[in-house]
Amino acid sequence: MLDPDDRHLLVEALKPPPGMTLDIAVGTTFTLDLQALLVAPVSFALFSATAPGGESDSLALLEAVRRHADRITIFCQAGCIAVPRTLQPVLAWLEDSVVPVAPPRPGRLFHPKVWVLRFRNDAGEYAHRVLVASRNLTFDSSWDTIVCLDEDPAATESDDNEPLRLFLGELSAGAVQRPTDDRRQQISDLVESLRDVKWELPDGALEVRFWPLGGDHQLPDLTGDRSLVISPFLSADTLEWLSSGGDRHLLVSRADALNSVGSLPLDGFEETFVLDTDAVEDSDDEPEAEQERVGIPLRGLHAKLFLVERGRRCHLYTGSANATGAGFGGNTELLVELVGRRNHWGIDQVLDAKGHKATLRDLLQPFRPENEEPAEPDELATLTYRLDSLVQQIASIPFTVTVSPTDTDHRIHIATQQPMPAVDEGTTVTIRPASVATAGADSHIHPGQAVDVDAGAVTLAGITSFLVVTATASVEGRQARSAALINARLVGAPDDRKERLLSAQLKDSDDLIRYLLFLLFDLVDDARLDQIISTFGGGGGRWKHAGQVPLLETMLRALVRGGSALDRVADLLDDLLSTDREGLIPEGLEEIWAPINAVRQELRA
Helix, strand or coil: CCCCCCCCCCHCHHEEEEEEECEEEEECCCCCHHHHHHHHHHHHCCCCEECCCCCCCCHHHHHHHHHHHHHHHEEEEECECCCCCCCCCCHHHHHHHEEEECCCCCCCEEEECCCEEEECCCCEEEEEEEEECCCCCCCCCCCCEEEEEEEECCCCCCCCCCHHHHHHHHHHHHEECCCCHHHHHHHHHHHEEEEEEEEECCCEEEEEEEECCCCCCCCCCCCCCCEEEECCCCCCHHHHHHCCCCCCCCEEECCHHHHCCCCCCCCCCEEEEEECHHHHHHHHCCCHHHHHCCCCCCCCEEEEEEEEEEECCCEEEEEEECCCCCCCCCEEEEEEEEEHHHHHHHHCHHCCCCCCCCHHHHHHHHHHHHCCCCCCCCHHHHHHHHHHHHHHHHHCCCCEEEEEEEEEEECCCCCCCCEEEECCCCCCEEEECCCCCCCCCCCCCCCCEEEEEEEECCCEEEEEEEEEEEEEEEEEEEEEEEEEEEEEECCCCCCCHHHHHHHHCCCCHHHHHHHHHHCCCCCCCCCCHHHHHHHHHHCCCCCHHHHCCCCHHHHHHHHHHCCEEEEEHHHHHHHHCCCCCHHCCCEEEHHHHHHHHHHHHHHHH
């Protein structure tokens, strides 16, 4: 447990068990990077999303997103969606998947980092998985924790999942824009099927419990004989609570966080630590294969963990909550508790685990603030925090994007019914579609007034529900800026918008045939797909004739297997014909498809 060399990637943690595909995925995060969100559908798709040369395969990514977007719902803090450099067309399929949540109350945040997954096999049997993490759905490369629990298929009794079920059931209530009926039904179905689930526990774990925080939920008891607290953010009152009983407590945090509280609240901790920068840098000197597996080096502390010894037992709590008043006093959070034996999971055993190449203690160095009193915050940092809070307030107001057709393109109008919040003097706020690089002259929004902005004309690819809100201000000649995406309600977009976006991604017949193969391989773990693409998809016009590729065999296999693969092929070919892209259809494909389609329609009838 807590082995620094035992690293898990989200893409691996989300992959379905053998023989299963995704049925429902519900995730939560504080901050959200839409590019990082693409990891989820790629994980659920068992075909590779990389081309033979190692670069990203845009068509594989597109099909992975299209096929799973309706079953993925991600809740995040309103005003905390990162602004991408460019808005990829594939993100159009994730607009309904992203559900911003308003703060539970002023000064508090929606902060949990959880995935609850349900997979299904061909026999209709379910398997559940829950991931409780300290990391947001971003590309941050910090030290974090993740607990991955799979359902025990052989269990005859269930765990107490009521707290987790309550947590999931409450998510939609705080949404800025009401999730679709289908998504709310999926969440209800997931809540119900979790009732009878028992989890496979990690080695040494005896029990598991879930602790939603915020609202009326009960707080866990994090005091004991001795405790190890790991948290990147701190507040004095919470530190005093955590060290109020027992002795020899240990604290791991960041230097700026420790300085922000001063040394007085640390009197209850025998030792306080920060990450040893040299040790972290030394960890980069791993064998090449290990570097390739792990990826980018981890830097900075973001883990949140409370290891409490009580008698012969140890209680490990990890998840999203920091050791702060907000974390345990109003934020929406979730912790998972694992109970083990002290002689196996005790603090000393965790810090100095025998038989491991690296231990947790190897990453730590002692640190104590020089001053008793808290350090004064930097004025620019304080202003940036205020702007962040303002952006979160604005993003918590429902926005509507209305699309109107013109002779050549589409016109975008942005509006709210509610007035904008008050702002400090000298603060400027603008709003624009995320597909537009810069805000126009009429893009300013004003305190106390509802938004009513004509955002100008865009092409079909520029239609989006995602808006960029930007707040700027200055202090002592230094400018502070905060920007985030808002997910608005989209009204008036063309009914065939996504079909036309898909058609635009298919540049030639090679792309079409390769995309047909992704459609036909119905997410089974079949290495033949990669083999076919590698053999026939080398470019240079090798796929200009459909007979060169084993499409007939592949379609016949899909026909025998059943499922929706051929329906997806039919929809795609119909879309190409309806959008005047029939020129993409290579010679020989219609002769292959016609008899297959006839049998498909007969079987459906």
